[in-house]
Amino acid sequence: MENLKDRFIVSERIDEKQVTGFIERSLAFCRVTTSGGVIIDENRLSNLEKVKISLVARFLANKLDSNISPEVNGDELSSYLMIQKDQVMARLKDAKDEKFATRAGKGVYSANPFRIEEFLSALENKYKVRKAVGKKDR
Numbered sequence: 001m002e003n004l005k006d007r008f009i010v011s012e013r014i015d016e017k018q019v020t021g022f023i024e025r026s027l028a029f030c031r032v033t034t035s036g037g038v039i040i041d042e043n044r045l046s047n048l049e050k051v052k053i054s055l056v057a058r059f060l061a062n063k064l065d066s067n068i069s070p071e072v073n074g075d076e077l078s079s080y081l082m083i084q085k086d087q088v089m090a091r092l093k094d095a096k097d098e099k100f101a102t103r104a105g106k107g108v109y110s111a112n113p114f115r116i117e118e119f120l121s122a123l124e125n126k127y128k129v130r131k132a133v134g135k136k137d138r
Contacts, residue, residue: 013113014113014116018117019060019063022056022060022116022117022120023060023063023064025120025124026053026056026057026060026120027041028041028042028123028124028127028129029041029042029045029053029123029129030042030053030054030057031057032057032058032060032061032068034065034068035068036058036061036068036069036072036076037076037079037080038053038054038057038058038072038077038080038081039080040053040054040080040081042127042129044127045123045127047081047083047087047088047091048091048094048095049123050081050083050091051077051081051088051091051092051095052095052100052101052111052119053119053123054072054077054080054081055072055095055100055101055109055110055111056111056116056119056120058070058071058072058110058111059110059111059113059116070110070111071104071105071108071109071110072108072109072110073107073108073109074088074089074092074107075107077092089107092107092109095109096109098115099112099115100112100115100119
């Protein structure tokens with residue numbers, strides 16, 4: 001029963017090794033300013049992908065600096081991504097419907113940590129970005 005429990009009931013937290021790997025992989029697509037702003041470095045991303053990577057970036061930035069909130073609202077995303085707020089809100093709803101994002105309050109969302117790995121892998125495959133973990137660019 002204990003073995004079954006360990007496999008079935010999982011921690012809601014991601015460990016430091018996972019965070020490090022996710023940050024290294026996210027660097028191919030974005031960065032975060034000291035004030036929590038998200039800078040998208042990959043201009044081929046769709047609006048939904050931009051919103052999702054922004055949610056991931058804020059979540060991960062919070063793991064490095066607790067002064068940066070893991071949550072983000074539509075106004076912030078619209079400003080960072082230079083996408084109209086109604087479009088951002090529609091994409092946030094899409095992300096929530098896909099269980100990628102969780103709603104923390106009215107118009108405020110954060111990334112679902114259990115979906116980050118799958119999302120980053122999909123981006124890397126789609127945009128032919130190799131995983132940066134443990135590899136140096138040549």
